[in-house]
Amino acid sequence: MAAADSPVRLVIHGASGRMGQALVRLCAEAPALRLVAAVAGSEAPHIAGVPGFAAGELASLPAFEACIDFSLPAGFDRVLDRCLAQGAAFVSGTTGLDSHQLARLDEAAARIPVLWAANFSLGVAVLQDLVRRAAAALPQWHRDIVETHHVHKKDAPSGTALALGESIVEGGGAAPHYASLRAGDIVGEHLVQFTGAGERIELIHRATHRDIFARGALHCASALAHRAPGRYRVIDLLSGMTGRGA
Structure with a gap:
């Protein structure tokens, strides 16, 4: 295992x-970070x-301290097993996992640090935290989420909008109403609105480039590599935040 002050040796699975x-x-x-291996499909x-x-x-x-996995469900179990064998941190954004694979994340967290997220934007992680706190403070207010994406996005509401809705429910009170817009080449915008009598709070995140998701995943890998085993969220790994198992 490399020293904590050395670059984290990283594997990218789904390169x-x-x-x-x-x-x-x-x-x-x-x-x-130091990229020591890139893994992809049937051919290197x-x-x-x-x-x-x-x-x-x-x-x-080769030996590594962290792995970022953005692949397909078919390859998920193998790469998680390799991280368990290596004792390496596992950061994954692979979607479409079944219930067994999701349960495996909890099992693996007993032995290694694990983070799975639908969205690796650091700004969205902060937005989720703010939304949760607002929902807890304003349980009787109306809650609405409006998400806007490019015309090619098929799912609606977006996964991020649904995650923000989960944050509202975690804060307490009623689930939000959703509205979805598809226009032009918009990367992603999410508006969470809390409305009371005579006043309104709007919390907004706008993504202008898709690199934010890769930068967020890289940040998480470097921050997670030397943490204790457990389930982590992106918000746990931001500067000034204390990481903790879920």
Whole structure:
């Protein structure tokens, strides 16, 4: 295991996807991380200066302290098993996991630090915390969430909007109403509105570039690598926040 003040040795699993490619590109700008392997599908990716491995070659990976997984459910169990064997932190944004795979995250958290998130924007993590606190303070107010994305996005409400709704419910009171808009090439906007008699609070997050999600995942990997085993949220790993198991 590398010293805590050395760059975290990182593996990116799902390196050929859009998110994986952004992670590889931006990792070069992160001095707290050192990319030691990139893994993708049935064929090893070709990335200058980085050893590439196919998904079936996980046993051959070099030593690492953290893995970021943005792949497919079919490869999820294998990469989680490799992290457990290595004692490495596991950061995943893979969607479509079944109930058994979600349960495995809790089981793995007894042995390694684990973070799964639908959205790795650091701003959205702070927004969720603010929304939870507002809902707790204003239990009788009306709650509405309006989310806006590009015209090609199919799911509605968005996963982030639903996560914000969960934060409202965690704060107490009624679930929100949702509205979804699809227009142009908007990366993502989320408005959470609390309305009382004669007054209104609006909490808004606007994403202007998709790199924010890769930067957030890289931040989480570097912050999680030397933490105690447990389930973590993105908010737990922000500066000034105390990480804790879920």
